[in-house]
Amino acid sequence: MQQLLTTTLTGLVLGAVYAAFALALVMIWRSTRVVNFAQAPMAMLTTYIALVIIEAGHSFWLGFVAALLAGLVLGAVVERVLVRPVEGKGDLNAVILTLGLFIVLHSVAALVFGSRYRSFPAPFGVRGIEVGGTTVALTGFGIFTILAVVVVMGLLVLLFRFTDVGLRMRASAHSPEVARLLGVRVGRMLTLGWALAAVVGSLAGLLIAGGGLVHPGYMDAVVVYGFVAAVLGGLDSPGGAVAGGVLLGLCLSFVSGYLGSELVAMAALLILVAVLLVKPSGLFATTAHRRV
């Protein structure tokens, strides 16, 4: 019973992070049809920025906010400077580009910050909370993780559903040509989409890092899990990405808790293959008619 609870709670916290990361991938996929593999090292880089600020003696929160802002800028720059020139030049070009960026950012981080493991602080306790005498596997930072992801998702829903900018972003993602004819500056919307996605990705990076260790490759596994979560949700659906993230977090936590932590990566890939074989449009696809 105790282990079941522990595994479930751990899974939920992990799932929240995967959900955020999957959401970042889906946001970019919907608007530009690119799977942004560089999302992981981008988040790693911004987490290092937070670490530098915190280690310089500033508060955790200053570092936290600076990392999110750095993500915003980094996402916009990557879209505007790197992705825009290869836009419409074949789907594969942009994907290869993000893979290249993946390697470049890794090297840059290793050069600038060193490739050794460094510990990243957490603003809340990383010990389990005590409930009625027994310690539950839910830490203060775990609660913060779930809350932060929920808040960010809520803000994104508000943005996309209820603001004019959000409508224009959705219109641009749905059919850029029609949006242009209506006067929407589609290029700007794409830049903004990448920027916001990078913020969400950076948040995931910070949440993974909190109370743990960072090194230039610490997010690499997360991009795989995030991608699996996004595919679970149908790659095209933000809601699906979130559900997929939570589901994957739970699955992997159970694999880790009951079968062995060394099987986690393999389990994720098995889930990916199974979904692609059985239900390629995602578990939560509501519309069967996707683009062919």
Next chain:
Amino acid sequence: MTTPSPLPSAAPAARGGPAAGAPAGGAAGTAELFALRDVTVTFGGLTALDGVGLSVAPGQVLGVIGPNGAGKTTLFNVACGLVRPDGGALAWQGREVRRLRPHDLAGMGIGRTLQGLGLFDRMTVLDNVVVGADRHARAGFLSGLLALPRSSREERALRERAMAVLDELGVAAHAHRYPPSLPYAVRKQVALARALVAEPELLLLDEPASGLSDEEMAALGDRIRALSDRMAVMLVEHHMDLVMSVCDQVVVLDFGRVIARGTPAEVRDEPAVLAAYLGAED
């Protein structure tokens, strides 16, 4: 051929004026709103438009007709900036606009409906129309993102304006539905509303009558005449009855060239037009 509805005083030069439908050569066309001069478009080895010139005056309804493949849609794509011509000039109120992009032209007041409607399927009818009002969104990008009061006020105003246009076109009841769930005729009205909410000065209608019943087509004719009080209209259409009854001027394209131009009555009797349509007219 007499046209029944009176034109507003703002556009006296529109009907049969010297600039109308003619390849305006100089500054004589004071009432000229939009003009194409000697426009040529080639796709690979295919010449889609070959030295096409035409002009539209404020309040004028200009029909563009011709057999399939004559270049009508390419002409519209040039007019709204989707296709940049290989040669020739585009003038908007006397200003050269050939190098401008679609969103610039939309911002200046060129609106367009599409043959395929191009509605955003996953957005409500109302949201579709709100996006169309983009050119009137004044609040900046950041204040929109942060939902500052100024932009919330503006968003409410845009929404009200969008509702008013949907109401005017008789489809306000469907405002919160999604386009795929609506009948074709309703979706067509929504697409028109999305173009109208921007209050364009020139409206490009691409086959607005396709798929409509006779009754709906008659109503469409009345609507286009009414719109010409507020804006110029360019109309690509296969239904000759509609073209003949609503247009002030007609340009006939064949193989990318203008083969005839004039009032509907003049064009109808033109031998070149009869030849081009022989066998092509249904």
